[in-house]
Each structure stands twice: as structure tokens, then as C-alpha cells.
Amino acid sequence: MTELWQRLSQTKRMFIAFGTFMVLVTVMSILFQANFFTSARLKHLADFEIPTQLEKLALEIRLQLEPSIQTSRILANDTELHSRMANTDPDERKQLVESRLLNILEGFPARTLFLASHLPDDSRYYQLNLGIMQDRPLSRNNPDDAWYYTFISSGQTYELHLDTNEFSGADLLLFVNYRNELAAADSTPLLVGGVALEMRALTDLISNYRLGEHGFVSLITSDGTIQTSSDTSILKRIRATSAFEQLLANTERKVIELKHDGQDYMLSSIWVDSLKRWLVIEVPKAELTGPINKQMWAAQAIGLGLMLVALVLIFPVARSLTRPLRQVQTQLGRITQSLDLSRRVHINDQAELGDLASQVNQLLERLQQTVSEILRSSGHLNEAAVRLAETTGLGQIRGDQLQAGQTMAAAIEQMSSSVAEITSTMEELSASSTQIADHSQSVVDVANLTLDSSRRGADAMQELEQRMTGIHNDYAQSLQDILELGNQSKEISKVMDLINNVADQTKLIAFNAALEASSAGEAGKRFSVVAGEIRRLADSVTESTRSIEERIQAIQSSISRLVLTSEKAVNSVQSGMDVSVATAHELNELVEAATRTSNAAQQISLSTKQQKTASSQVVIALRDIANASSTNAQSVRSISDISEELLAMAQALNTLMQEFRSEQPGQGSPATPDA
Structure with missing residues (x-):
């Protein structure tokens, strides 16, 4: 890998280095942006949007129930009616109650009105259902009257109760039970009255509510009974878990994140006091983060496009930065080919490459001086060889x-x-x-x-x-x-x-x-x-x-x-x-x-x-004086041979140095730079 890198040109090295740095910065920026926007969106959903949607639905339910509750309160606190009933014969009490209920129906149309009275000699239950007046005595042994004794023993001012009885038929009704402020000696309220609403309207309101495509709302009682929910709801499957208990104790309306069957959900709940029940909303987390993911993919595509454009622009920039280096390389190649030591390297760069060109010019000048000295020395050597040959x-x-x-x-x-x-x-x-x-x-x-x-x-x-x-x-x-x-x-x-x-x-x-x-x-x-x-x-x-x-x-x-x-x-x-x-x-x-x-x-x-x-x-x-003559003769011949070789070497050196083109120092001609 190192050898391959060293073979690359400076332009390619700069392009690869700058490109790698830009890719890393772009990828890190996109990842940071994705994490930031996802976290911000989820925080907004948990802190504002989901609680706001629950409050909005609870407000609509309150607006629907409030008239019924107020009507039930008026009916239950009709002390004058109770006094008249106490002073009237048992046979006339039904007509008196029916007259009062019909009077209330004129101001508040309802399907069913009911009244439970407690008198010293009689306790009876009256119900006006679809214009038909019916009554019966209250008895603890009658299952239809269990709600009455449970309610008066609870001490609550009013409650909402889902039930059916023999008078209303098999239809499930929501009874608004309201108690009189006055009570008998045994703490039994004088009157318990109210309105019975069709549960279908309220159920349709809750069931038809959607947050996104798969966000549902369920209705749960205070004891954890799920009364209304979607068929695809996970509440029935997590009822035995701690997350379900947290939903029934969520007084601060916090959003709970839950993973079930490999899918993440966001759940929250709100207590509707007028309904005496919990509204629970559940939304798949993937549905909420889907638009964010689409935006992130779009941002990544845009970032990739910008990165490609930047990479295209980086290569000409890198080439322009290495242009002075290529000029120096070209001029040195020409000097090497021509052996003209009088030429000099010239570039417009004033930074490191400018200093390098200046040092190369100094080296060329010193080489020029050295070659001139060698030329002069070779001439002297040639003259000495000639004199030695003559000697x-x-x-x-x-x-x-x-x-x-x-x-x-x-x-x-x-x-x-x-x-x-x-x-x-x-x-x-x-x-x-x-x-x-x-x-x-x-x-x-x-x-x-x-x-x-x-x-x-x-x-x-x-x-x-x-x-x-x-x-x-x-x-x-x-x-x-x-x-x-x-x-x-x-x-x-x-x-x-x-x-x-x-x-x-x-x-x-x-x-x-x-x-x-x-x-x-x-x-x-x-x-x-x-x-x-x-x-x-x-x-x-x-x-x-x-x-x-x-x-x-x-x-x-x-x-x-x-x-x-x-x-x-x-x-x-x-x-x-x-x-x-x-x-x-x-x-x-x-x-x-x-x-x-x-x-x-x-x-x-x-x-x-x-x-x-x-x-x-x-x-x-x-x-060996005896052999002096022969030895001296041999020495003379050896000197002659050496002088011939020295003369030949001096001529060869002179010929070799003539290949260098060298003018006088300081008179060098510039090498033509490439563009």
C-alpha cells in the first residue's frame, strides 16, 4: 500500500487526501443531523403532541358528558320532589315522578332518565325509557339493583356506570349516577338520579380517533378493565406487565416507550375526571419517525450530490496547486538532457517551491563553477603530460x-x-x-x-x-x-x-x-x-x-x-x-x-x-648496483608508458568536460517553464 501511494503523483495524492477528508466530514454531518432531528421530533411528540392530542380528545368527551352530568345533578338534588313524594300516597308517586322526568326531557332530550328514591316506608326505582315509565321496588337481592347499593356505599358524588336492566333491554347504556346532597339517618341519600346515554356514540368517538394511520385510543376503567379498544391494540397483551400499571398511574401525562413483538410503541394516558376513566393512546414509533427518515434520506442524497460536486472541483484545485512542482520538474529535465549548466529554474511561487528553485539554482551555479575549474585543471594536466612526454x-x-x-x-x-x-x-x-x-x-x-x-x-x-x-x-x-x-x-x-x-x-x-x-x-x-x-x-x-x-x-x-x-x-x-x-x-x-x-x-x-x-x-x-642500467632502462620505458597513458587520460577528460555547456558564472540563461 505504501509503495502504491509513493507511485502516485502529487496531484492524485492531494485529491485523495482532500476527498477522503470531505467524505468523512459529510458523513459525520449527515449522521449528526439525523440523530439530532430524530431526537428533537421524538421529544416534541413525547412532551407536546401526544399529550395535546389526549387533552383534545378528553375535552371533546367532557363537552359531550357535561350536559348529562349537570342534568343528573339537577334531578338528584330536587329536594322539593322528594318532599312531595313523602307527602303523597304510594299510588300517586309514580305519576309525580313521571311528570318531573317529562319536564326535564323538554329541556334536555335523552333516551333514558331514572330516579331512585329513599323514603321511610318505601325505596323505589323509576325509569323513563323511550317515553315509557316503569318502576320497581329496590332490593339488595335484585342483581339489577346492585349498582345502587354499591354507589351509595362508595361515598362518591357521582359516577359513570355501564350496565343493562330489565327496563332498558339488552342495549348497553352509560348511566350517570348522581346522589342528593341530603341523606337519611342511615346515610342513604334521599335521591339518586341521572341520565342514561347510549354508549355507542361515545365508543364511536373514541374508536374512530386516529393519530396517524395506526394510532389508537382505548378507554380503561380505574381498576384496569379495558372497555373500548381497537382489535389490533396491544393493551390486552401487556395488561399483566409493569408498563400497563404505569399507564394507570400516569398523573404527569408522560409518554412511555415500549417494545412488543419486535416493534416499538409510544403510549400515554390521561384521566378524564368527568368520565371516571383513563384514555390511553398507543402509536407505533416507526409511524412517527417515518417522515423523519424520509427527510434524512433526502438530506443524505443532497449531501452526496454536493460531495460529488466538491470532488469534481477538488481535482482542478489540486492540479493548480501542483503546477509549480511540475514546472520545476520539467525545467530540471531539460537541464539534465542538455547538460547546460548556465540555465536556471524560474517559477512564480514564493513559498516552499520557490525556496527549492532558489536552492537548485545555487546548486547549478556551484556546479558551473566546479566544471569550469575542472576544465582549467584538465588543460594544465594536458600541458604537464606533454612536458613529461618530452622529458x-x-x-x-x-x-x-x-x-x-x-x-x-x-x-x-x-x-x-x-x-x-x-x-x-x-x-x-x-x-x-x-x-x-x-x-x-x-x-x-x-x-x-x-x-x-x-x-x-x-x-x-x-x-x-x-x-x-x-x-x-x-x-x-x-x-x-x-x-x-x-x-x-x-x-x-x-x-x-x-x-x-x-x-x-x-x-x-x-x-x-x-x-x-x-x-x-x-x-x-x-x-x-x-x-x-x-x-x-x-x-x-x-x-x-x-x-x-x-x-x-x-x-x-x-x-x-x-x-x-x-x-x-x-x-x-x-x-x-x-x-x-x-x-x-x-x-x-x-x-x-x-x-x-x-x-x-x-x-x-x-x-x-x-x-x-x-x-x-x-x-x-x-x-643491486650491477643491474642498475637495465633497471633504469626499464624505468625509463615505464615512465614513457605512464606519460602516454596520462596524456590520453588528459585528452579524454578534456573531451568529456567539453560536453557541459558552461558560461561564465552569473550569466546563466533561464529554462523555459511549462504552463
Whole structure:
């Protein structure tokens, strides 16, 4: 993987790095947005929408039951009727009660009215059902009268009771039982009266109510009896669980989340005091979060599209950023092909690549100077080889050969006369040369070790400089991203201000609506409730936006601190880069000095070895005086061969150096950069 990465161009590397970073940021943003909106939606449902729907349904039920309850209260507290019944014969009491019930029916049409009277000599039950008046004596042994004795012993002012009796037939009716405020000596109320309503209307209201497509409402008594529920309701299946008990003790109208048969549900309940029962709502959680999930998928699709557009735009940006590097590469390739050391690298970049081009130009200038020096030295070497050839007689071949031979013979005779005197001195010199050669080799080894260590240090410092440059660029990019994030958070703050203004205007409108509803009297009561709900909704929005603004301010504070920290880090990295550049320059100078030292040590070792060999040869020649002539002749031939080789090497070096095009230092021509 590392090898493949190193083969990629700088443009592709930058494209992959920027693209990967953008993909990660986009994915994290979408996930954060999905979690945030889902949590906010569920919180809104649990804290406001579901309780509000329950309160709305409970209000409708109260509005339907309130006339019946008030009628039952009037009938049960008719003390005058009880007095007249006490002073009337038993045969006339039925007519008296029937007259009173018919009178009530004129003001409140109902299917059934009933009255239970308690007199010292008689306790009877009267019922006017569909215009038919019937009565019977009350008895504890009659199952149809069990409700009466249960109610008077409960001490309640009124209750709602589902029941049937022999007078009303098999139809299930909702009896509103109301007791008289006065009681006999045995605590039995004087009268118990009320209205019997058809349960079907109330059941249809509750059964037909829907929150979404599969959100149902059920009616449960205080003892946990489920009286009305949907066929698909889960209440019957969770009746024995603790969640069902929580619903019957939910005085704060909290929403309970429950998982049943692999599906999540949201349940809540409200106690309807006028109905004396619990209203329980159950909604599948997936149905409530479905629209949110659709919005999240749409947001993800939009984010993916924007990310693809950004990736398309990143590649030209990355290519423009690497254009100076390609220009440097092209100009160096042309210089390498032409070997024209007078040309220079020119780019418009003033940053790191500009510094690199400047250093390359300095290197080219020094190479130009070095090649010029080598050219001059090769000329001197050629002249010395020619003089050496002339000295050995190679230059006199076409001239007087005899004169060259006599010159060499005279030199040999003079050398023979000095052999005896020099022999002892050369033996001592040979021993000294041997010791010097041994020590010079040790110096060469130490110089080579120093050179290797210096080169490794210089390479390590160059790598450190490159990595510090990369870190500096990463910090600068991170600082720019942080500043952009701060600007976006400020835009969000402006949106929150707009939402606050809308909420304030909504509360003002709700307040005006409440005033209009109060002035409308009874007809505006329902509108007053709606205005109150709108005002509470506006207050909830204001509190939510205030919480969001506090969090945004905390994020902006964190961004400010992060910007200061990033600026300090960038300055620290820049300082480290300056130090590393200075250290690299000093290490390069140390490498050059170590190179010169190693070359000098090798030259000294070579010279001492040559000196040792020469002195040994001289000693041997001095000891073997008899063979001096032949040895000297051989030496002359060897010198002639060496001079020929030296002359050829000097000419080859001169030819090789002529391949470099080098003008005078400071007169270099620029290399034409590519676009």
C-alpha cells in the first residue's frame, strides 16, 4: 500500500487526501443531523403532541358528558320532589315522578332518565325509557339493583356506570349516577338520579380517533378493565406487565416507550375526571419517525450530490496547486538532457517551491563553477603530460634521438655515483614510509566513518524538514476549516433570532385570539382553548431556540479557543521548520567538509604507499648496483608508458568536460517553464 501511494503523483495524492477528508466530514454531518432531528421530533411528540392530542380528545368527551352530568345533578338534588313524594300516597308517586322526568326531557332530550328514591316506608326505582315509565321496588337481592347499593356505599358524588336492566333491554347504556346532597339517618341519600346515554356514540368517538394511520385510543376503567379498544391494540397483551400499571398511574401525562413483538410503541394516558376513566393512546414509533427518515434520506442524497460536486472541483484545485512542482520538474529535465549548466529554474511561487528553485539554482551555479575549474585543471594536466612526454624523449622522436639518449645516460651515471651515499639514508626513509603508510590508512578509515555519519545526519534532517512542512500545511488547512465552521455557527444564530421573532408574534396573535374568544362568551370557549395551546406552543419554541442559542454560543467559544490554539501550533511548527532548515544547511556543510577530509586522507594514504613502494624500489636498486642500467632502462620505458597513458587520460577528460555547456558564472540563461 505504501509503495502504491509513493507511485502516485502529487496531484492524485492531494485529491485523495482532500476527498477522503470531505467524505468523512459529510458523513459525520449527515449522521449528526439525523440523530439530532430524530431526537428533537421524538421529544416534541413525547412532551407536546401526544399529550395535546389526549387533552383534545378528553375535552371533546367532557363537552359531550357535561350536559348529562349537570342534568343528573339537577334531578338528584330536587329536594322539593322528594318532599312531595313523602307527602303523597304510594299510588300517586309514580305519576309525580313521571311528570318531573317529562319536564326535564323538554329541556334536555335523552333516551333514558331514572330516579331512585329513599323514603321511610318505601325505596323505589323509576325509569323513563323511550317515553315509557316503569318502576320497581329496590332490593339488595335484585342483581339489577346492585349498582345502587354499591354507589351509595362508595361515598362518591357521582359516577359513570355501564350496565343493562330489565327496563332498558339488552342495549348497553352509560348511566350517570348522581346522589342528593341530603341523606337519611342511615346515610342513604334521599335521591339518586341521572341520565342514561347510549354508549355507542361515545365508543364511536373514541374508536374512530386516529393519530396517524395506526394510532389508537382505548378507554380503561380505574381498576384496569379495558372497555373500548381497537382489535389490533396491544393493551390486552401487556395488561399483566409493569408498563400497563404505569399507564394507570400516569398523573404527569408522560409518554412511555415500549417494545412488543419486535416493534416499538409510544403510549400515554390521561384521566378524564368527568368520565371516571383513563384514555390511553398507543402509536407505533416507526409511524412517527417515518417522515423523519424520509427527510434524512433526502438530506443524505443532497449531501452526496454536493460531495460529488466538491470532488469534481477538488481535482482542478489540486492540479493548480501542483503546477509549480511540475514546472520545476520539467525545467530540471531539460537541464539534465542538455547538460547546460548556465540555465536556471524560474517559477512564480514564493513559498516552499520557490525556496527549492532558489536552492537548485545555487546548486547549478556551484556546479558551473566546479566544471569550469575542472576544465582549467584538465588543460594544465594536458600541458604537464606533454612536458613529461618530452622529458622522456617522446617529444624528440622526430628530432635528435641521440641527444635524448645521452641526456638520460648522463643522468644514470650521476645517479650511480650517488647510490652509495644515498643507500643508508633510503633504508631509514623506507622504514619511516612503511610506518606513515600504516598510520595514513587508519586516518582514511576514520575519515570515511565520519563522512558516512554526516551523510546519514543530513538525510535525516532533510526528511525532518519535509515532515515539518507537511505538518505546517495541515495546521493551516485545519485553521481555515475552523474559521469557516465559526462563520456557519453565526449564520445559525441569525436563524434562531428569526425563529424567536416568529414565536413572539405567534404568542401575541394567540393572546389577541384569547381576548376575542373571551369576548365571544360560550361560543368562543373552544377557540380560547386552541389559542391557549398556540401560546404554549410558542413558549415551547422560544425555550427550544433559547437552548439551541446557548449551545451555539458554547460551540463558538470552543471554536475561538481552538483558533488560538491552532495559531500557536502553526507558529511553533514554523519555528521548528526554521530551525530544521538551519540545521540541514549546517549538516550539508559538514558533509562537504567531511568529503574533502576523506579525499585528502585517501590522497595522503595513496602518496605514502607510493612513497613506500618507491623507496623500496630505490633500496633494491641501490643494493643491486650491477643491474642498475637495465633497471633504469626499464624505468625509463615505464615512465614513457605512464606519460602516454596520462596524456590520453588528459585528452579524454578534456573531451568529456567539453560536453557541459558552461558560461561564465552569473550569466546563466533561464529554462523555459511549462504552463
